[in-house]
Amino acid sequence: MVLIENALESWIYPIDAHPTAGDIGIAATVNSYEKQIPTWFGFESKEAVPDPAKKTEAKDGAAILPFGQALGMEQEKYPHGKLITVTLPQKPGDTYQFGVKEGFGASSGSNSTIDMDASNGEVLYKMHPNWAINLYNTWRKGLHFATWGGVTTRWITFVFGMMPFVLMVTGLTIWQLKARARKKGKNRNMDRTTAVA
Template structure:
């Protein structure tokens, strides 16, 4: 019995120390994650001039859009072009010239340049940098990983401290509004923690893997294989890069029922053109489940990356992203993720309140003992 009490006391102390040390970081990271769930929608609302075409017509093809971008931004190169689809209503090009990078937009209905949007200076970009790096570059990413580990410990120790047995599980989740302040806060703390636990645990584990997965694999000497064709190369035949309209035509032949999402263009003469599209099957990430690769000079089809070629490791990476960001189940799942991201704030408030009440009661007891002594 004493041993059991000792274990419980240790776990309670671990839960409390991790919560006090890392609590603010966890609340900040989860709250910013809630914002990022709807990051694209927020950017569109704040900057509608870049994302709303004059009409739903698509009179401008990929070739014309590429020409408009390059004519307006002399000396810039396109590294990526998003094509009008169910993901976006306009052409969007990521362009660079040396260290200068811009995001430009073209209306597909009339070819009008909608302007260039500096995403790096947007509020969503700031929130993303805070969420992933705490505004501290690489060291910030490591700190985020440590915070995620601490959060996993808090969640696991929390569920151990709460678990009342199978028979009393549901009864113990009742919120005690009419009881003492301590009982009320404890019941709220337990309710929020247990209800959101599956989501928070998944988010914490996947969040920890972003900075630490490679190190974990190296330390455990784990070797996994991926079928993503990273070694593909274009053959420089002395000609200019093939037109993007030719690539689009090939995509339409390869996937007559598919929908093209984006084109990634090479940065050097050995790089290949990558076309990302939806082939109509389930896509947990929501940004294209098939990639086709082409020689940038001849237009030769070099390879495919899709569900038919993915390894288990490739599938794991796809689901790691989608499970962390809540992209696998449409708007409903995103709403759940956004709400769950606020849960640590409620856990923090109720947890700190209970800790403060305990401290207050302890001081009162000590004071009474001193008075009676």
């Protein structure tokens, strides 16, 4: 038992709470400013969709395409995309928005959005899934929410996602153990000095 305690103390003593707190502080800062960090390097935080793509030029009385017809037109124009989500137009002037996954994406969500005119089926805008900011966002979302891979990959992602919390708890525990070890050392030294005197 004494050997285990000595080995544990020799392992704990060099570890300090300050580096652990620093790592957690850096991770928290990066997480807080994740939308602003790409702009520091000249990127946009997300692909800017032009204003004309958000609204159709259809008049208030214009008929909205039936969903089945709009879906067929989207699949005809982009046959290799996997449809993930659809946002239906709520009022005249709104667009159909198709969330599509094209190619490889790190998230189970869409990596491209297609805005389609709800009155005539014309594609107003399509996001580029291979642009750097869109790749970054799909990877960040996939890693943050563990939305990709099998069960093993999701568990590994969960464990690494919880790592800052684990490091904080273990750092505080090690800090307390070191404080106790220092206190025991001081008590032993005091006992030795009183025994010698």
